[in-house]
Amino acid sequence: MSSPRTGRRGRAPVLKAxxxxxxxxxxxxxxxxxxxxxxxxxxxxxxxxxxxxxxQELFRDPALLTAFWxxxxxxxAAVAIATVFGTAGAFxxxxxxxxxxxxxxxxxxxxxxxxxxxMGLTLLIFFRNLGVQLSAFTILMGHVSFTTPLVxxxxxxxxxxxxxxxxxxxxxxxxxxxxxxxxVTLPMIRTALIxxxxxxxxxxxxxxVISYFLTGTWMTLxxxxxxxxxxxxxxxxxxxxxxxxILSLVLIIFMAKYTGRSAETYRVRKKQG
Amino acid sequence: MxxxxxxxxxxxxxxxxxxxxxxxxxxxxxFTFVMSFxxxxxxxxxxxxxxxxxKLFFTDPLYSxxxxxxxxxxxxxxxxxxxxAFPLAYLVSFKIxxxxxxxxxxxxxxxxxxxLVRIIAWRTILGNRGVINSALLAxxxxxxxxxxxxxxxxxxxxxxxxxxxxxxxxxxxxxLEKIPRNLIDASNDLGANxxxxxxxxxLPLALPGLVTGFIFSFIIALGDYIIxxxxxxxxxxxxxNLVWSQFGFAFNWPFGAALxxxxxxxxxxxxGVTARFGTTEGGFLGE
Numbered sequence: 429m430s431s432p433r434t435g436r437r438g439r440a441p442v443l444k445a446x447x448x449x450x451x452x453x454x455x456x457x458x459x460x461x462x463x464x465x466x467x468x469x470x471x472x473x474x475x476x477x478x479x480x481x482x483x484q485e486l487f488r489d490p491a492l493l494t495a496f497w498x499x500x501x502x503x504x505a506a507v508a509i510a511t512v513f514g515t516a517g518a519f520x521x522x523x524x525x526x527x528x529x530x531x532x533x534x535x536x537x538x539x540x541x542x543x544x545x546x547m548g549l550t551l552l553i554f555f556r557n558l559g560v561q562l563s564a565f566t567i568l569m570g571h572v573s574f575t576t577p578l579v580x581x582x583x584x585x586x587x588x589x590x591x592x593x594x595x596x597x598x599x600x601x602x603x604x605x606x607x608x609x610x611x612v613t614l615p616m617i618r619t620a621l622i623x624x625x626x627x628x629x630x631x632x633x634x635x636x637v638i639s640y641f642l643t644g645t646w647m648t649l650x651x652x653x654x655x656x657x658x659x660x661x662x663x664x665x666x667x668x669x670x671x672x673x674i675l676s677l678v679l680i681i682f683m684a685k686y687t688g689r690s691a692e693t694y695r696v697r698k699k700q701g
Numbered sequence: 702m703x704x705x706x707x708x709x710x711x712x713x714x715x716x717x718x719x720x721x722x723x724x725x726x727x728x729x730x731x732f733t734f735v736m737s738f739x740x741x742x743x744x745x746x747x748x749x750x751x752x753x754x755x756k757l758f759f760t761d762p763l764y765s766x767x768x769x770x771x772x773x774x775x776x777x778x779x780x781x782x783x784x785x786a787f788p789l790a791y792l793v794s795f796k797i798x799x800x801x802x803x804x805x806x807x808x809x810x811x812x813x814x815x816x817l818v819r820i821i822a823w824r825t826i827l828g829n830r831g832v833i834n835s836a837l838l839a840x841x842x843x844x845x846x847x848x849x850x851x852x853x854x855x856x857x858x859x860x861x862x863x864x865x866x867x868x869x870x871x872x873x874x875x876x877l878e879k880i881p882r883n884l885i886d887a888s889n890d891l892g893a894n895x896x897x898x899x900x901x902x903x904l905p906l907a908l909p910g911l912v913t914g915f916i917f918s919f920i921i922a923l924g925d926y927i928i929x930x931x932x933x934x935x936x937x938x939x940x941x942n943l944v945w946s947q948f949g950f951a952f953n954w955p956f957g958a959a960l961x962x963x964x965x966x967x968x969x970x971x972x973g974v975t976a977r978f979g980t981t982e983g984g985f986l987g988e
Contacts, residue, residue, distance in 0.1 A: 447788065447789050447792040447793075450788070450789045454811050456826075457822030460822055514718075517721070520714040520715040521718075525706055526712070536722060538726050541968070541972060542965065543921065543925065543941070545941055545961070546965050550730050551729050553732050554732045569725060634816055634818075636927060637927060650817045657824075661825060661828070665821060669815070669822075673814055676814045
């Protein structure tokens with residue numbers, strides 16, 4: 429009896445209208461930012477022509493370009509460190525049994541679950557007590573704190589769905605644990621690693637709540653833009669915001685390609701072929 | 702199944718993540734806890750342990766009033782986020798056949814688009830020379846820009862709801878997708894109409910996702926300080942700003958540490974209580 433279900437699907441006009449409203453609510457603000465970045469005047473009511481001059485102005489702001497570069501650097505470094513720690517953690521949590529594992533898992537998840545303000549202030553207090561000056565290093569550690577669980581749980585979920593059978597098969601065929609890791613496990617979690625890395629980079633690229641606590645004079649882009657906001661919303665702010673939106677979208681599209689079940693089946697099928 | 706304990710050599714795998722956890726989570730929390738018992742005297746920090754900060758928090762009604770105001774607002778934001786995200790998740794999961802994956806992506810894309818850009822967008826929309834005011838002026842509904850949109854709790858609520866919608870959508874959608882579709886068929890076959898099926902079958906099964914989404918948005922809204930700073934004005938001083946200001950111009954780190962620790966306890970209690978009902982991961986950390 430599948431006909432009632434298929435019959436029900438596709439109707440519900442009120443729900444659909446409501447859904448469209450929520451979509452408008454979700455996308456309208458982003459459209460506004462993009463429109464303002466191309467507007468020669470500061471309003472969009474009576475938008476007269478489009479201009480790229482605000483984008484040209486961005487390139488004449490060396491401090492902004494430096495901040496942009498810093499953000500990329502922090503993102504790459506955070507992803508590199510988080511991938512190592514997170515992947516090791518994923519192997520640990522999915523293969524090693526010990527009492528109190530639930531508590532351990534919860535502690536690892538904390539930076540993800542707690543409000544950013546708590547991570548920010550605890551790290552600030554920690555570093556200042558150790559006499560560490562606020563610098564690129566403190567920002568990087570802040571970013572490592574929240575990107576590591578992201579990588580770890582992406583890899584853990586891939587490992588748990590993969591199951592231990594492939595690994596056992598490799599061992600039965602005489603592979604050493606190291607060979608099994610290099611030739612079986614790592615290729616199978618490769619797409620999860622890439623997806624997790626992209627996710628971690630995207631989150632790091634936009635992060636401000638924790639970074640704001642840990643920033644001295646060395647700034648990342650969101651903190652720099654936050655400083656620009658003190659002088660009001662300038663067209664330059666919209667231009668850099670638009671660039672950030674586009675970059676995020678590109679990263680998300682790549683991320684979608686590498687995470688999820690589709691990436692996994694592709695990988696396995698290719699192996700068999 | 703009895704839980705076995707792995708051989709000691711296996712625990713070497715846990716060294717990196719344990720180091721990370723101690724260095725960036727546990728020890729910083731411990732430092733904060735200790736500092737919350739110090740006191741601040743001018744620019745110096747007095748390291749004699751005392752309960753002064755906690756006493757100040759619990760005796761001066763100013764602070765608990767701000768905390769309750771923030772909790773009330775966070776509650777409103779959670780309800781609004783569920784009101785927006787739950788019908789959307791139900792629509793995508795149950796009513797859409799073609800293009801479902803694309804719609805799902807479209808619902809969660811805002812999550813990964815810069816938090817700061819989204820704040821800038823709402824300032825642009827709500828501001829005195831913003832989109833709403835310009836539109837109302839152009840339509841001749843008002844003659845002067847009206848200031849009711851920005852720098853109040855309304856501005857915080859709308860922006861944080863906007864931020865929280867994907868955080869509710871993901872766990873709710875994950876829960877809805879897990880509902881076996883033949884349960885719906887069974888309910889229909891037994892003569893239940895769509896409303897009854899929704900109330901008696903779908904809603905109870907979606908509850909863990911709803912609880913997770915609710916908790917996520919509540920904690921995000923309660924802990925946020927950037928949005929109240931940017932859009933709240935003087936009327937919108939929230940607990941997050943209060944904590945932040947102790948590290949900024951108020952320069953009272955020990956009191957800030959105590960306030961931060963109180964927020965930590967609130968978050969942990971909420972997470973602990975609801976971990977029984979929802980899944981804490983809520984489909985975020987898995988794929």
